[in-house]
Amino acid sequence: MLGAMRYSNCFIPTLRDDPADAEVISHKLLLRAGYIRRVTSGVYDYLPLALRVLRKIEAVIREEMNRAGAQELLMPMVQPGELWEKSERMEKYGPELLRFKDRHSHESCLGPTHEEVICDLVSRELRSYKQLPMNLYQVQSKFRDEIRPRFGLMRGREFVMKDAYSFHADAESLAAEYKNMFETYTRIFTRFGLEFRPVEADTGSIGGSDSHEFHVLAESGEDLIAHCSVCDYAANVEKAVSRRACVSGEPAALAMVETPAVTSVEDVADFLSVDIGLLVKTLVYRIHGGEHDGAIVAACVAGDDQVQEIKLAHVVGADSVEMATDDDIVSIGGVTGFVGPQQLSVRVLVDSRLQGATGFIAGANRRDTHVTGLDFGRDVPAAEFADLRETRAGDRCSRCGNEIELSRGIEVGQVFALGKRYTEPMEVVFQNQQGKRSVATMGCYGIGVSRLMAAIVEQCNDAAGISWPLALAPFQIGLISMGKSNAVRDASEAIHQQLLDAGIEVLWDERNERPGVKFKDFELIGLPFQIVVGDRGLKEDAVEIGWRQQQRRAVSVADAVKVVLSEFEQATSAETTVSEATVSEATVSEVTN
RNA sequence: CGGGGCGUAGCGCAGCCUGGUAGCGCAUCUGGUUUGGGACCAGAGGGUCGGGUGUUCGAAUCACCCCGCCCCGACCA
Incomplete structure (x- = not known):
C-alpha cells in the first residue's frame, strides 16, 4: 500500500481564497493548499501533505548527515534548569527561553537548542581521546519564545530543527569537521534545487569563533546579505565588512x-x-x-x-x-x-x-x-x-575592491565552530594521548527543517500554487479520473495499481468533481506530474500525461506507466548530475577563503 | 514593549459612521440536471457578531476594560 491514496479519503482542506492574515507567499500557499493550520501564535499543525514533505526533507538531511559520518540520536524537549545554570546561559538567553516549574517546583525549560543537554550527555561518557571526534545529531522540535513570530513557518515559536554537535580533541579536528559540515550543507541545499548562498555570519547568542549561515535567496527573507559582485565574499550585514x-x-x-x-x-x-x-x-x-x-x-x-x-x-x-x-x-x-x-x-x-x-x-x-x-x-x-557601519549596496569589497550587492535571504542553516564555549563550563573533558586531562572542543550545525519547507515554497511556486521538486512532493503523481464511466474507473484503477507496484507515490483523484476543480486542486497542492484518464482519450485507448503547468500529451494506456517511469528517471538523473557538480565547486571556493 | 489595522457562519467579506435584534459570495447537506479547466436550478443547515462591563426602552453598531490576530517599528538625535 505504499503511497496508496484516494483523494476522497484524504485530509486536504484546500481554500479558495487566500487567508486574510497571511502575508508572504509560502504562508498563503501552505494554508490554502491544506498543508498547515495555526494552533496559536507561531505554532502550527502539520497536516498530512506537509508531514509527507517534511519527512522527505528530513530523509535527504539524514542521508547526507549519515554519509558525513554523523550519528542520529534524540534528545528531550524539556530540559532541566540546572544545565542552563551550568553553561551560564540561564540569564543570558533571555525571554526566548520558555521557563516553567514542574510540580516539584523544579526549574525547567523548553529546549530552544541542545548544547547543554548534549554536553551533559557527552561529558558523562567521554573518557579518552580515542572516542573522538564524534558528531551527534537529531531532528526534533524546538521552542523559542520569539518576540514576533511571523510569516507562518518562516519564524515560528515551535519549529522542527536538525541540530548536530561535534566534539573534538583539538582545533584541527574541529576545523576538518566544520569543513565537512559546510560541504554537507552545500550538498543538502543543492539537492533541494535551491538558489542559496553560504555567508559569513555573526555567532550571536550561541557564541564561538567562526560561523557561516546558509541563506535561500528570496524577497521575503528577513536577513540582508552582502556579497561581492565578482569574488566569493559574502556575509550577513550583521557582520559584513566593506569599504566606501x-x-x-x-x-x-x-x-x-x-x-x-x-x-x-x-x-x-x-x-x-x-x-x-x-x-x-x-x-x-x-x-x-x-x-x-x-x-x-x-x-x-x-x-x-x-x-x-x-x-x-x-x-x-x-x-x-x-x-x-x-x-x-x-x-x-x-x-x-x-x-x-x-x-x-x-x-x-x-x-x-x-x-x-x-x-x-x-x-x-x-x-x-x-x-x-x-x-x-x-x-x-x-x-x-x-568598524561600526552597516554595509550597503554600492560599497566596495574589502577583499577585491569590486562592487558589493545586497540580497534578501532566508536563513535555513548555520554552522558554528564553538571552541570551548560550552565544553569548558559543562566540563566535557577527556584524557589525551599524553594522559593529561583535556577539554573537548566543539562545533554545532543547524538546519531549520520546517523553515526550509517554507523557503522551498517561496522559491517553487507560480500563480496556480506550489510547484514542488519531484524529490520533495508529497505525491509524485496526481492521477485524475474524468467522468464516472466504468471504462474510466477501470483504467484509472489499473494505472493506480501499476504505479503503486512501481513504488511511485500517487494521489488518485476519484472524486465526483468537475475536471476544473481537480486540476485547480492539484496545481494548488503542487504535485509535479499529472495523469489524466477520461472517456475522450480512452476512445483512442490513450491517457494524457504531463508535468504540472505544461502541455499534456497522449500515450497509450498500456505504455503510460512505463513512459512516466522513464520521464522520472530522466528528471532525476539530470538533477543529480547538476548537484554533484555544483557541490564540489561551491565547496572549494567558499571554505578555503 | 510602541504605533497602525483587524476580530461578524468553515473561508473571504458587507452591515457599525447615523442603535431597532444579522446579510452576501464560496464551502457544507438534500433533490435534480450537468461533467475536459473552480457548473446550474430548487431547498436546507450553520452565527454566544472575540470576551466582559457600562449607556439605552433597545447594542454587531456607542463608551470603557480585557483577550486574540496581522503588519510596521522597537535605531539614525
Whole structure:
C-alpha cells in the first residue's frame, strides 16, 4: 500500500481564497493548499501533505548527515534548569527561553537548542581521546519564545530543527569537521534545487569563533546579505565588512552654527545645503552584558551610514546594545537632537570610515546648534576608531575592491565552530594521548527543517500554487479520473495499481468533481506530474500525461506507466548530475577563503 | 514593549459612521440536471457578531476594560 491514496479519503482542506492574515507567499500557499493550520501564535499543525514533505526533507538531511559520518540520536524537549545554570546561559538567553516549574517546583525549560543537554550527555561518557571526534545529531522540535513570530513557518515559536554537535580533541579536528559540515550543507541545499548562498555570519547568542549561515535567496527573507559582485565574499550585514570612500570636507576651524529645531541628519543637510555624507551621526547606546554591562557609549558614523548594532556590541564587548533614553543622553552631557562627539563623558566610538575626516558637521551638544569644520583627529582626541557601519549596496569589497550587492535571504542553516564555549563550563573533558586531562572542543550545525519547507515554497511556486521538486512532493503523481464511466474507473484503477507496484507515490483523484476543480486542486497542492484518464482519450485507448503547468500529451494506456517511469528517471538523473557538480565547486571556493 | 489595522457562519467579506435584534459570495447537506479547466436550478443547515462591563426602552453598531490576530517599528538625535 505504499503511497496508496484516494483523494476522497484524504485530509486536504484546500481554500479558495487566500487567508486574510497571511502575508508572504509560502504562508498563503501552505494554508490554502491544506498543508498547515495555526494552533496559536507561531505554532502550527502539520497536516498530512506537509508531514509527507517534511519527512522527505528530513530523509535527504539524514542521508547526507549519515554519509558525513554523523550519528542520529534524540534528545528531550524539556530540559532541566540546572544545565542552563551550568553553561551560564540561564540569564543570558533571555525571554526566548520558555521557563516553567514542574510540580516539584523544579526549574525547567523548553529546549530552544541542545548544547547543554548534549554536553551533559557527552561529558558523562567521554573518557579518552580515542572516542573522538564524534558528531551527534537529531531532528526534533524546538521552542523559542520569539518576540514576533511571523510569516507562518518562516519564524515560528515551535519549529522542527536538525541540530548536530561535534566534539573534538583539538582545533584541527574541529576545523576538518566544520569543513565537512559546510560541504554537507552545500550538498543538502543543492539537492533541494535551491538558489542559496553560504555567508559569513555573526555567532550571536550561541557564541564561538567562526560561523557561516546558509541563506535561500528570496524577497521575503528577513536577513540582508552582502556579497561581492565578482569574488566569493559574502556575509550577513550583521557582520559584513566593506569599504566606501568618505566624502571629504574642506579642513576648517571649528565653528558653531545655529540650527533651530533642525535635528535629523537629513534636515540638517538640507538646512545647511551640504551633502548628507558630510554630517556625523552620533548615537548614544546603553550596553548590555559583558564587562561593562549597563555602561553608556556614543557611536559615530557618517550621515549616510547606519550603525550596525551587532558590530558595535562586539567592539564594546557586550551581548547587545540598546538606544539610550533621553535622560541617559542628558546624563552624559548630550542634548537630544543635537548630540555630537565632543565633550561627552563616555567612550566615543567612531566608525573607521571617518578616520582622518575633516570639515564635518556634527551636533554641538547644545540646543539648536551644530558644529562645522569638525576634524576628529584634532577635535575628538579620545575617539576610538572601529568598524561600526552597516554595509550597503554600492560599497566596495574589502577583499577585491569590486562592487558589493545586497540580497534578501532566508536563513535555513548555520554552522558554528564553538571552541570551548560550552565544553569548558559543562566540563566535557577527556584524557589525551599524553594522559593529561583535556577539554573537548566543539562545533554545532543547524538546519531549520520546517523553515526550509517554507523557503522551498517561496522559491517553487507560480500563480496556480506550489510547484514542488519531484524529490520533495508529497505525491509524485496526481492521477485524475474524468467522468464516472466504468471504462474510466477501470483504467484509472489499473494505472493506480501499476504505479503503486512501481513504488511511485500517487494521489488518485476519484472524486465526483468537475475536471476544473481537480486540476485547480492539484496545481494548488503542487504535485509535479499529472495523469489524466477520461472517456475522450480512452476512445483512442490513450491517457494524457504531463508535468504540472505544461502541455499534456497522449500515450497509450498500456505504455503510460512505463513512459512516466522513464520521464522520472530522466528528471532525476539530470538533477543529480547538476548537484554533484555544483557541490564540489561551491565547496572549494567558499571554505578555503 | 510602541504605533497602525483587524476580530461578524468553515473561508473571504458587507452591515457599525447615523442603535431597532444579522446579510452576501464560496464551502457544507438534500433533490435534480450537468461533467475536459473552480457548473446550474430548487431547498436546507450553520452565527454566544472575540470576551466582559457600562449607556439605552433597545447594542454587531456607542463608551470603557480585557483577550486574540496581522503588519510596521522597537535605531539614525
